[in-house]
Amino acid sequence: MSNRDYLGEFEHIVLLAVLRLDDQAYGVTVRREIEVRTKREVSIGAIYATLDRLEAKGYVQSRPGDPTPERGGRSKRFFRVTAPGVSAIHRTHRAIRSLAEGLDLLGSRL
């Protein structure tokens, strides 16, 4: 296993999406959330590969969902962010902020 302390760029995005979706986070919704919020198109494969990596690191946890009464559909795999996952977000944000603060980034406030 890696010893990396920081989230990769896409890992970061995906982790935030899972956090934001709360108990409705699974592959398809995570993808949609990212596309809607960032206007960035991502493949479903990219989502799951990243989710798997985040799970391997202990930053998210997954559980199988019960079938829903909708037409069709394989049962979902739900994800939630763990405490270490939240810490990783904080570390990453701190690193960025430490270098960005004070810079005149046109009101970017990040």
Add this chain to the structure above:
Amino acid sequence: MSNRDYLGEFEHIVLLAVLRLDDQAYGVTVRREIEVRTKREVSIGAIYATLDRLEAKGYVQSRPGDPTPERGGRSKRFFRVTAPGVSAIHRTHRAIRSLAEGLDLLGSRL
């Protein structure tokens, strides 16, 4: 060339360091700035490889520095962030903010 629009995690860090160092950005100072601000150790090789990639993408530009009157020392290669580089930072920050805002990230304000 790639079509990636977003900065990788380390590219992001390095680009911010160059921006912050203004006209004093070269390999050694970039490395030091990152280490001091983020408490993260990085090898000099990692710095230059990333700087080279950022230059290939047009996000930074380098120019050779004149020799200084200090004892020893090969002449420096100075870097500065280009306008597209600043845009890349903005895009990246916007993407993060769009997913982070509204979340209760314990006052993380990012």
Add this chain to the structure above:
DNA sequence: GTCAATTTCCTCTATATTGTAGAGGTAATG
């Protein structure tokens, strides 16, 4: 009931791009 069509979601494989370290070479100065 059961079978096939349909739907929604997930798994897997393969490749490109980034991240990372460190050995070793190069251009200065006194």
Add this chain to the structure above:
DNA sequence: CATTACCTCTACAATATAGAGGAAATTGAC
């Protein structure tokens, strides 16, 4: 020519990304 400060190169590990295709669920025709 010894010493110093900096940079280049190479090699490998981890992350990012796409997309084809398989799996599980529901519904309706028979």
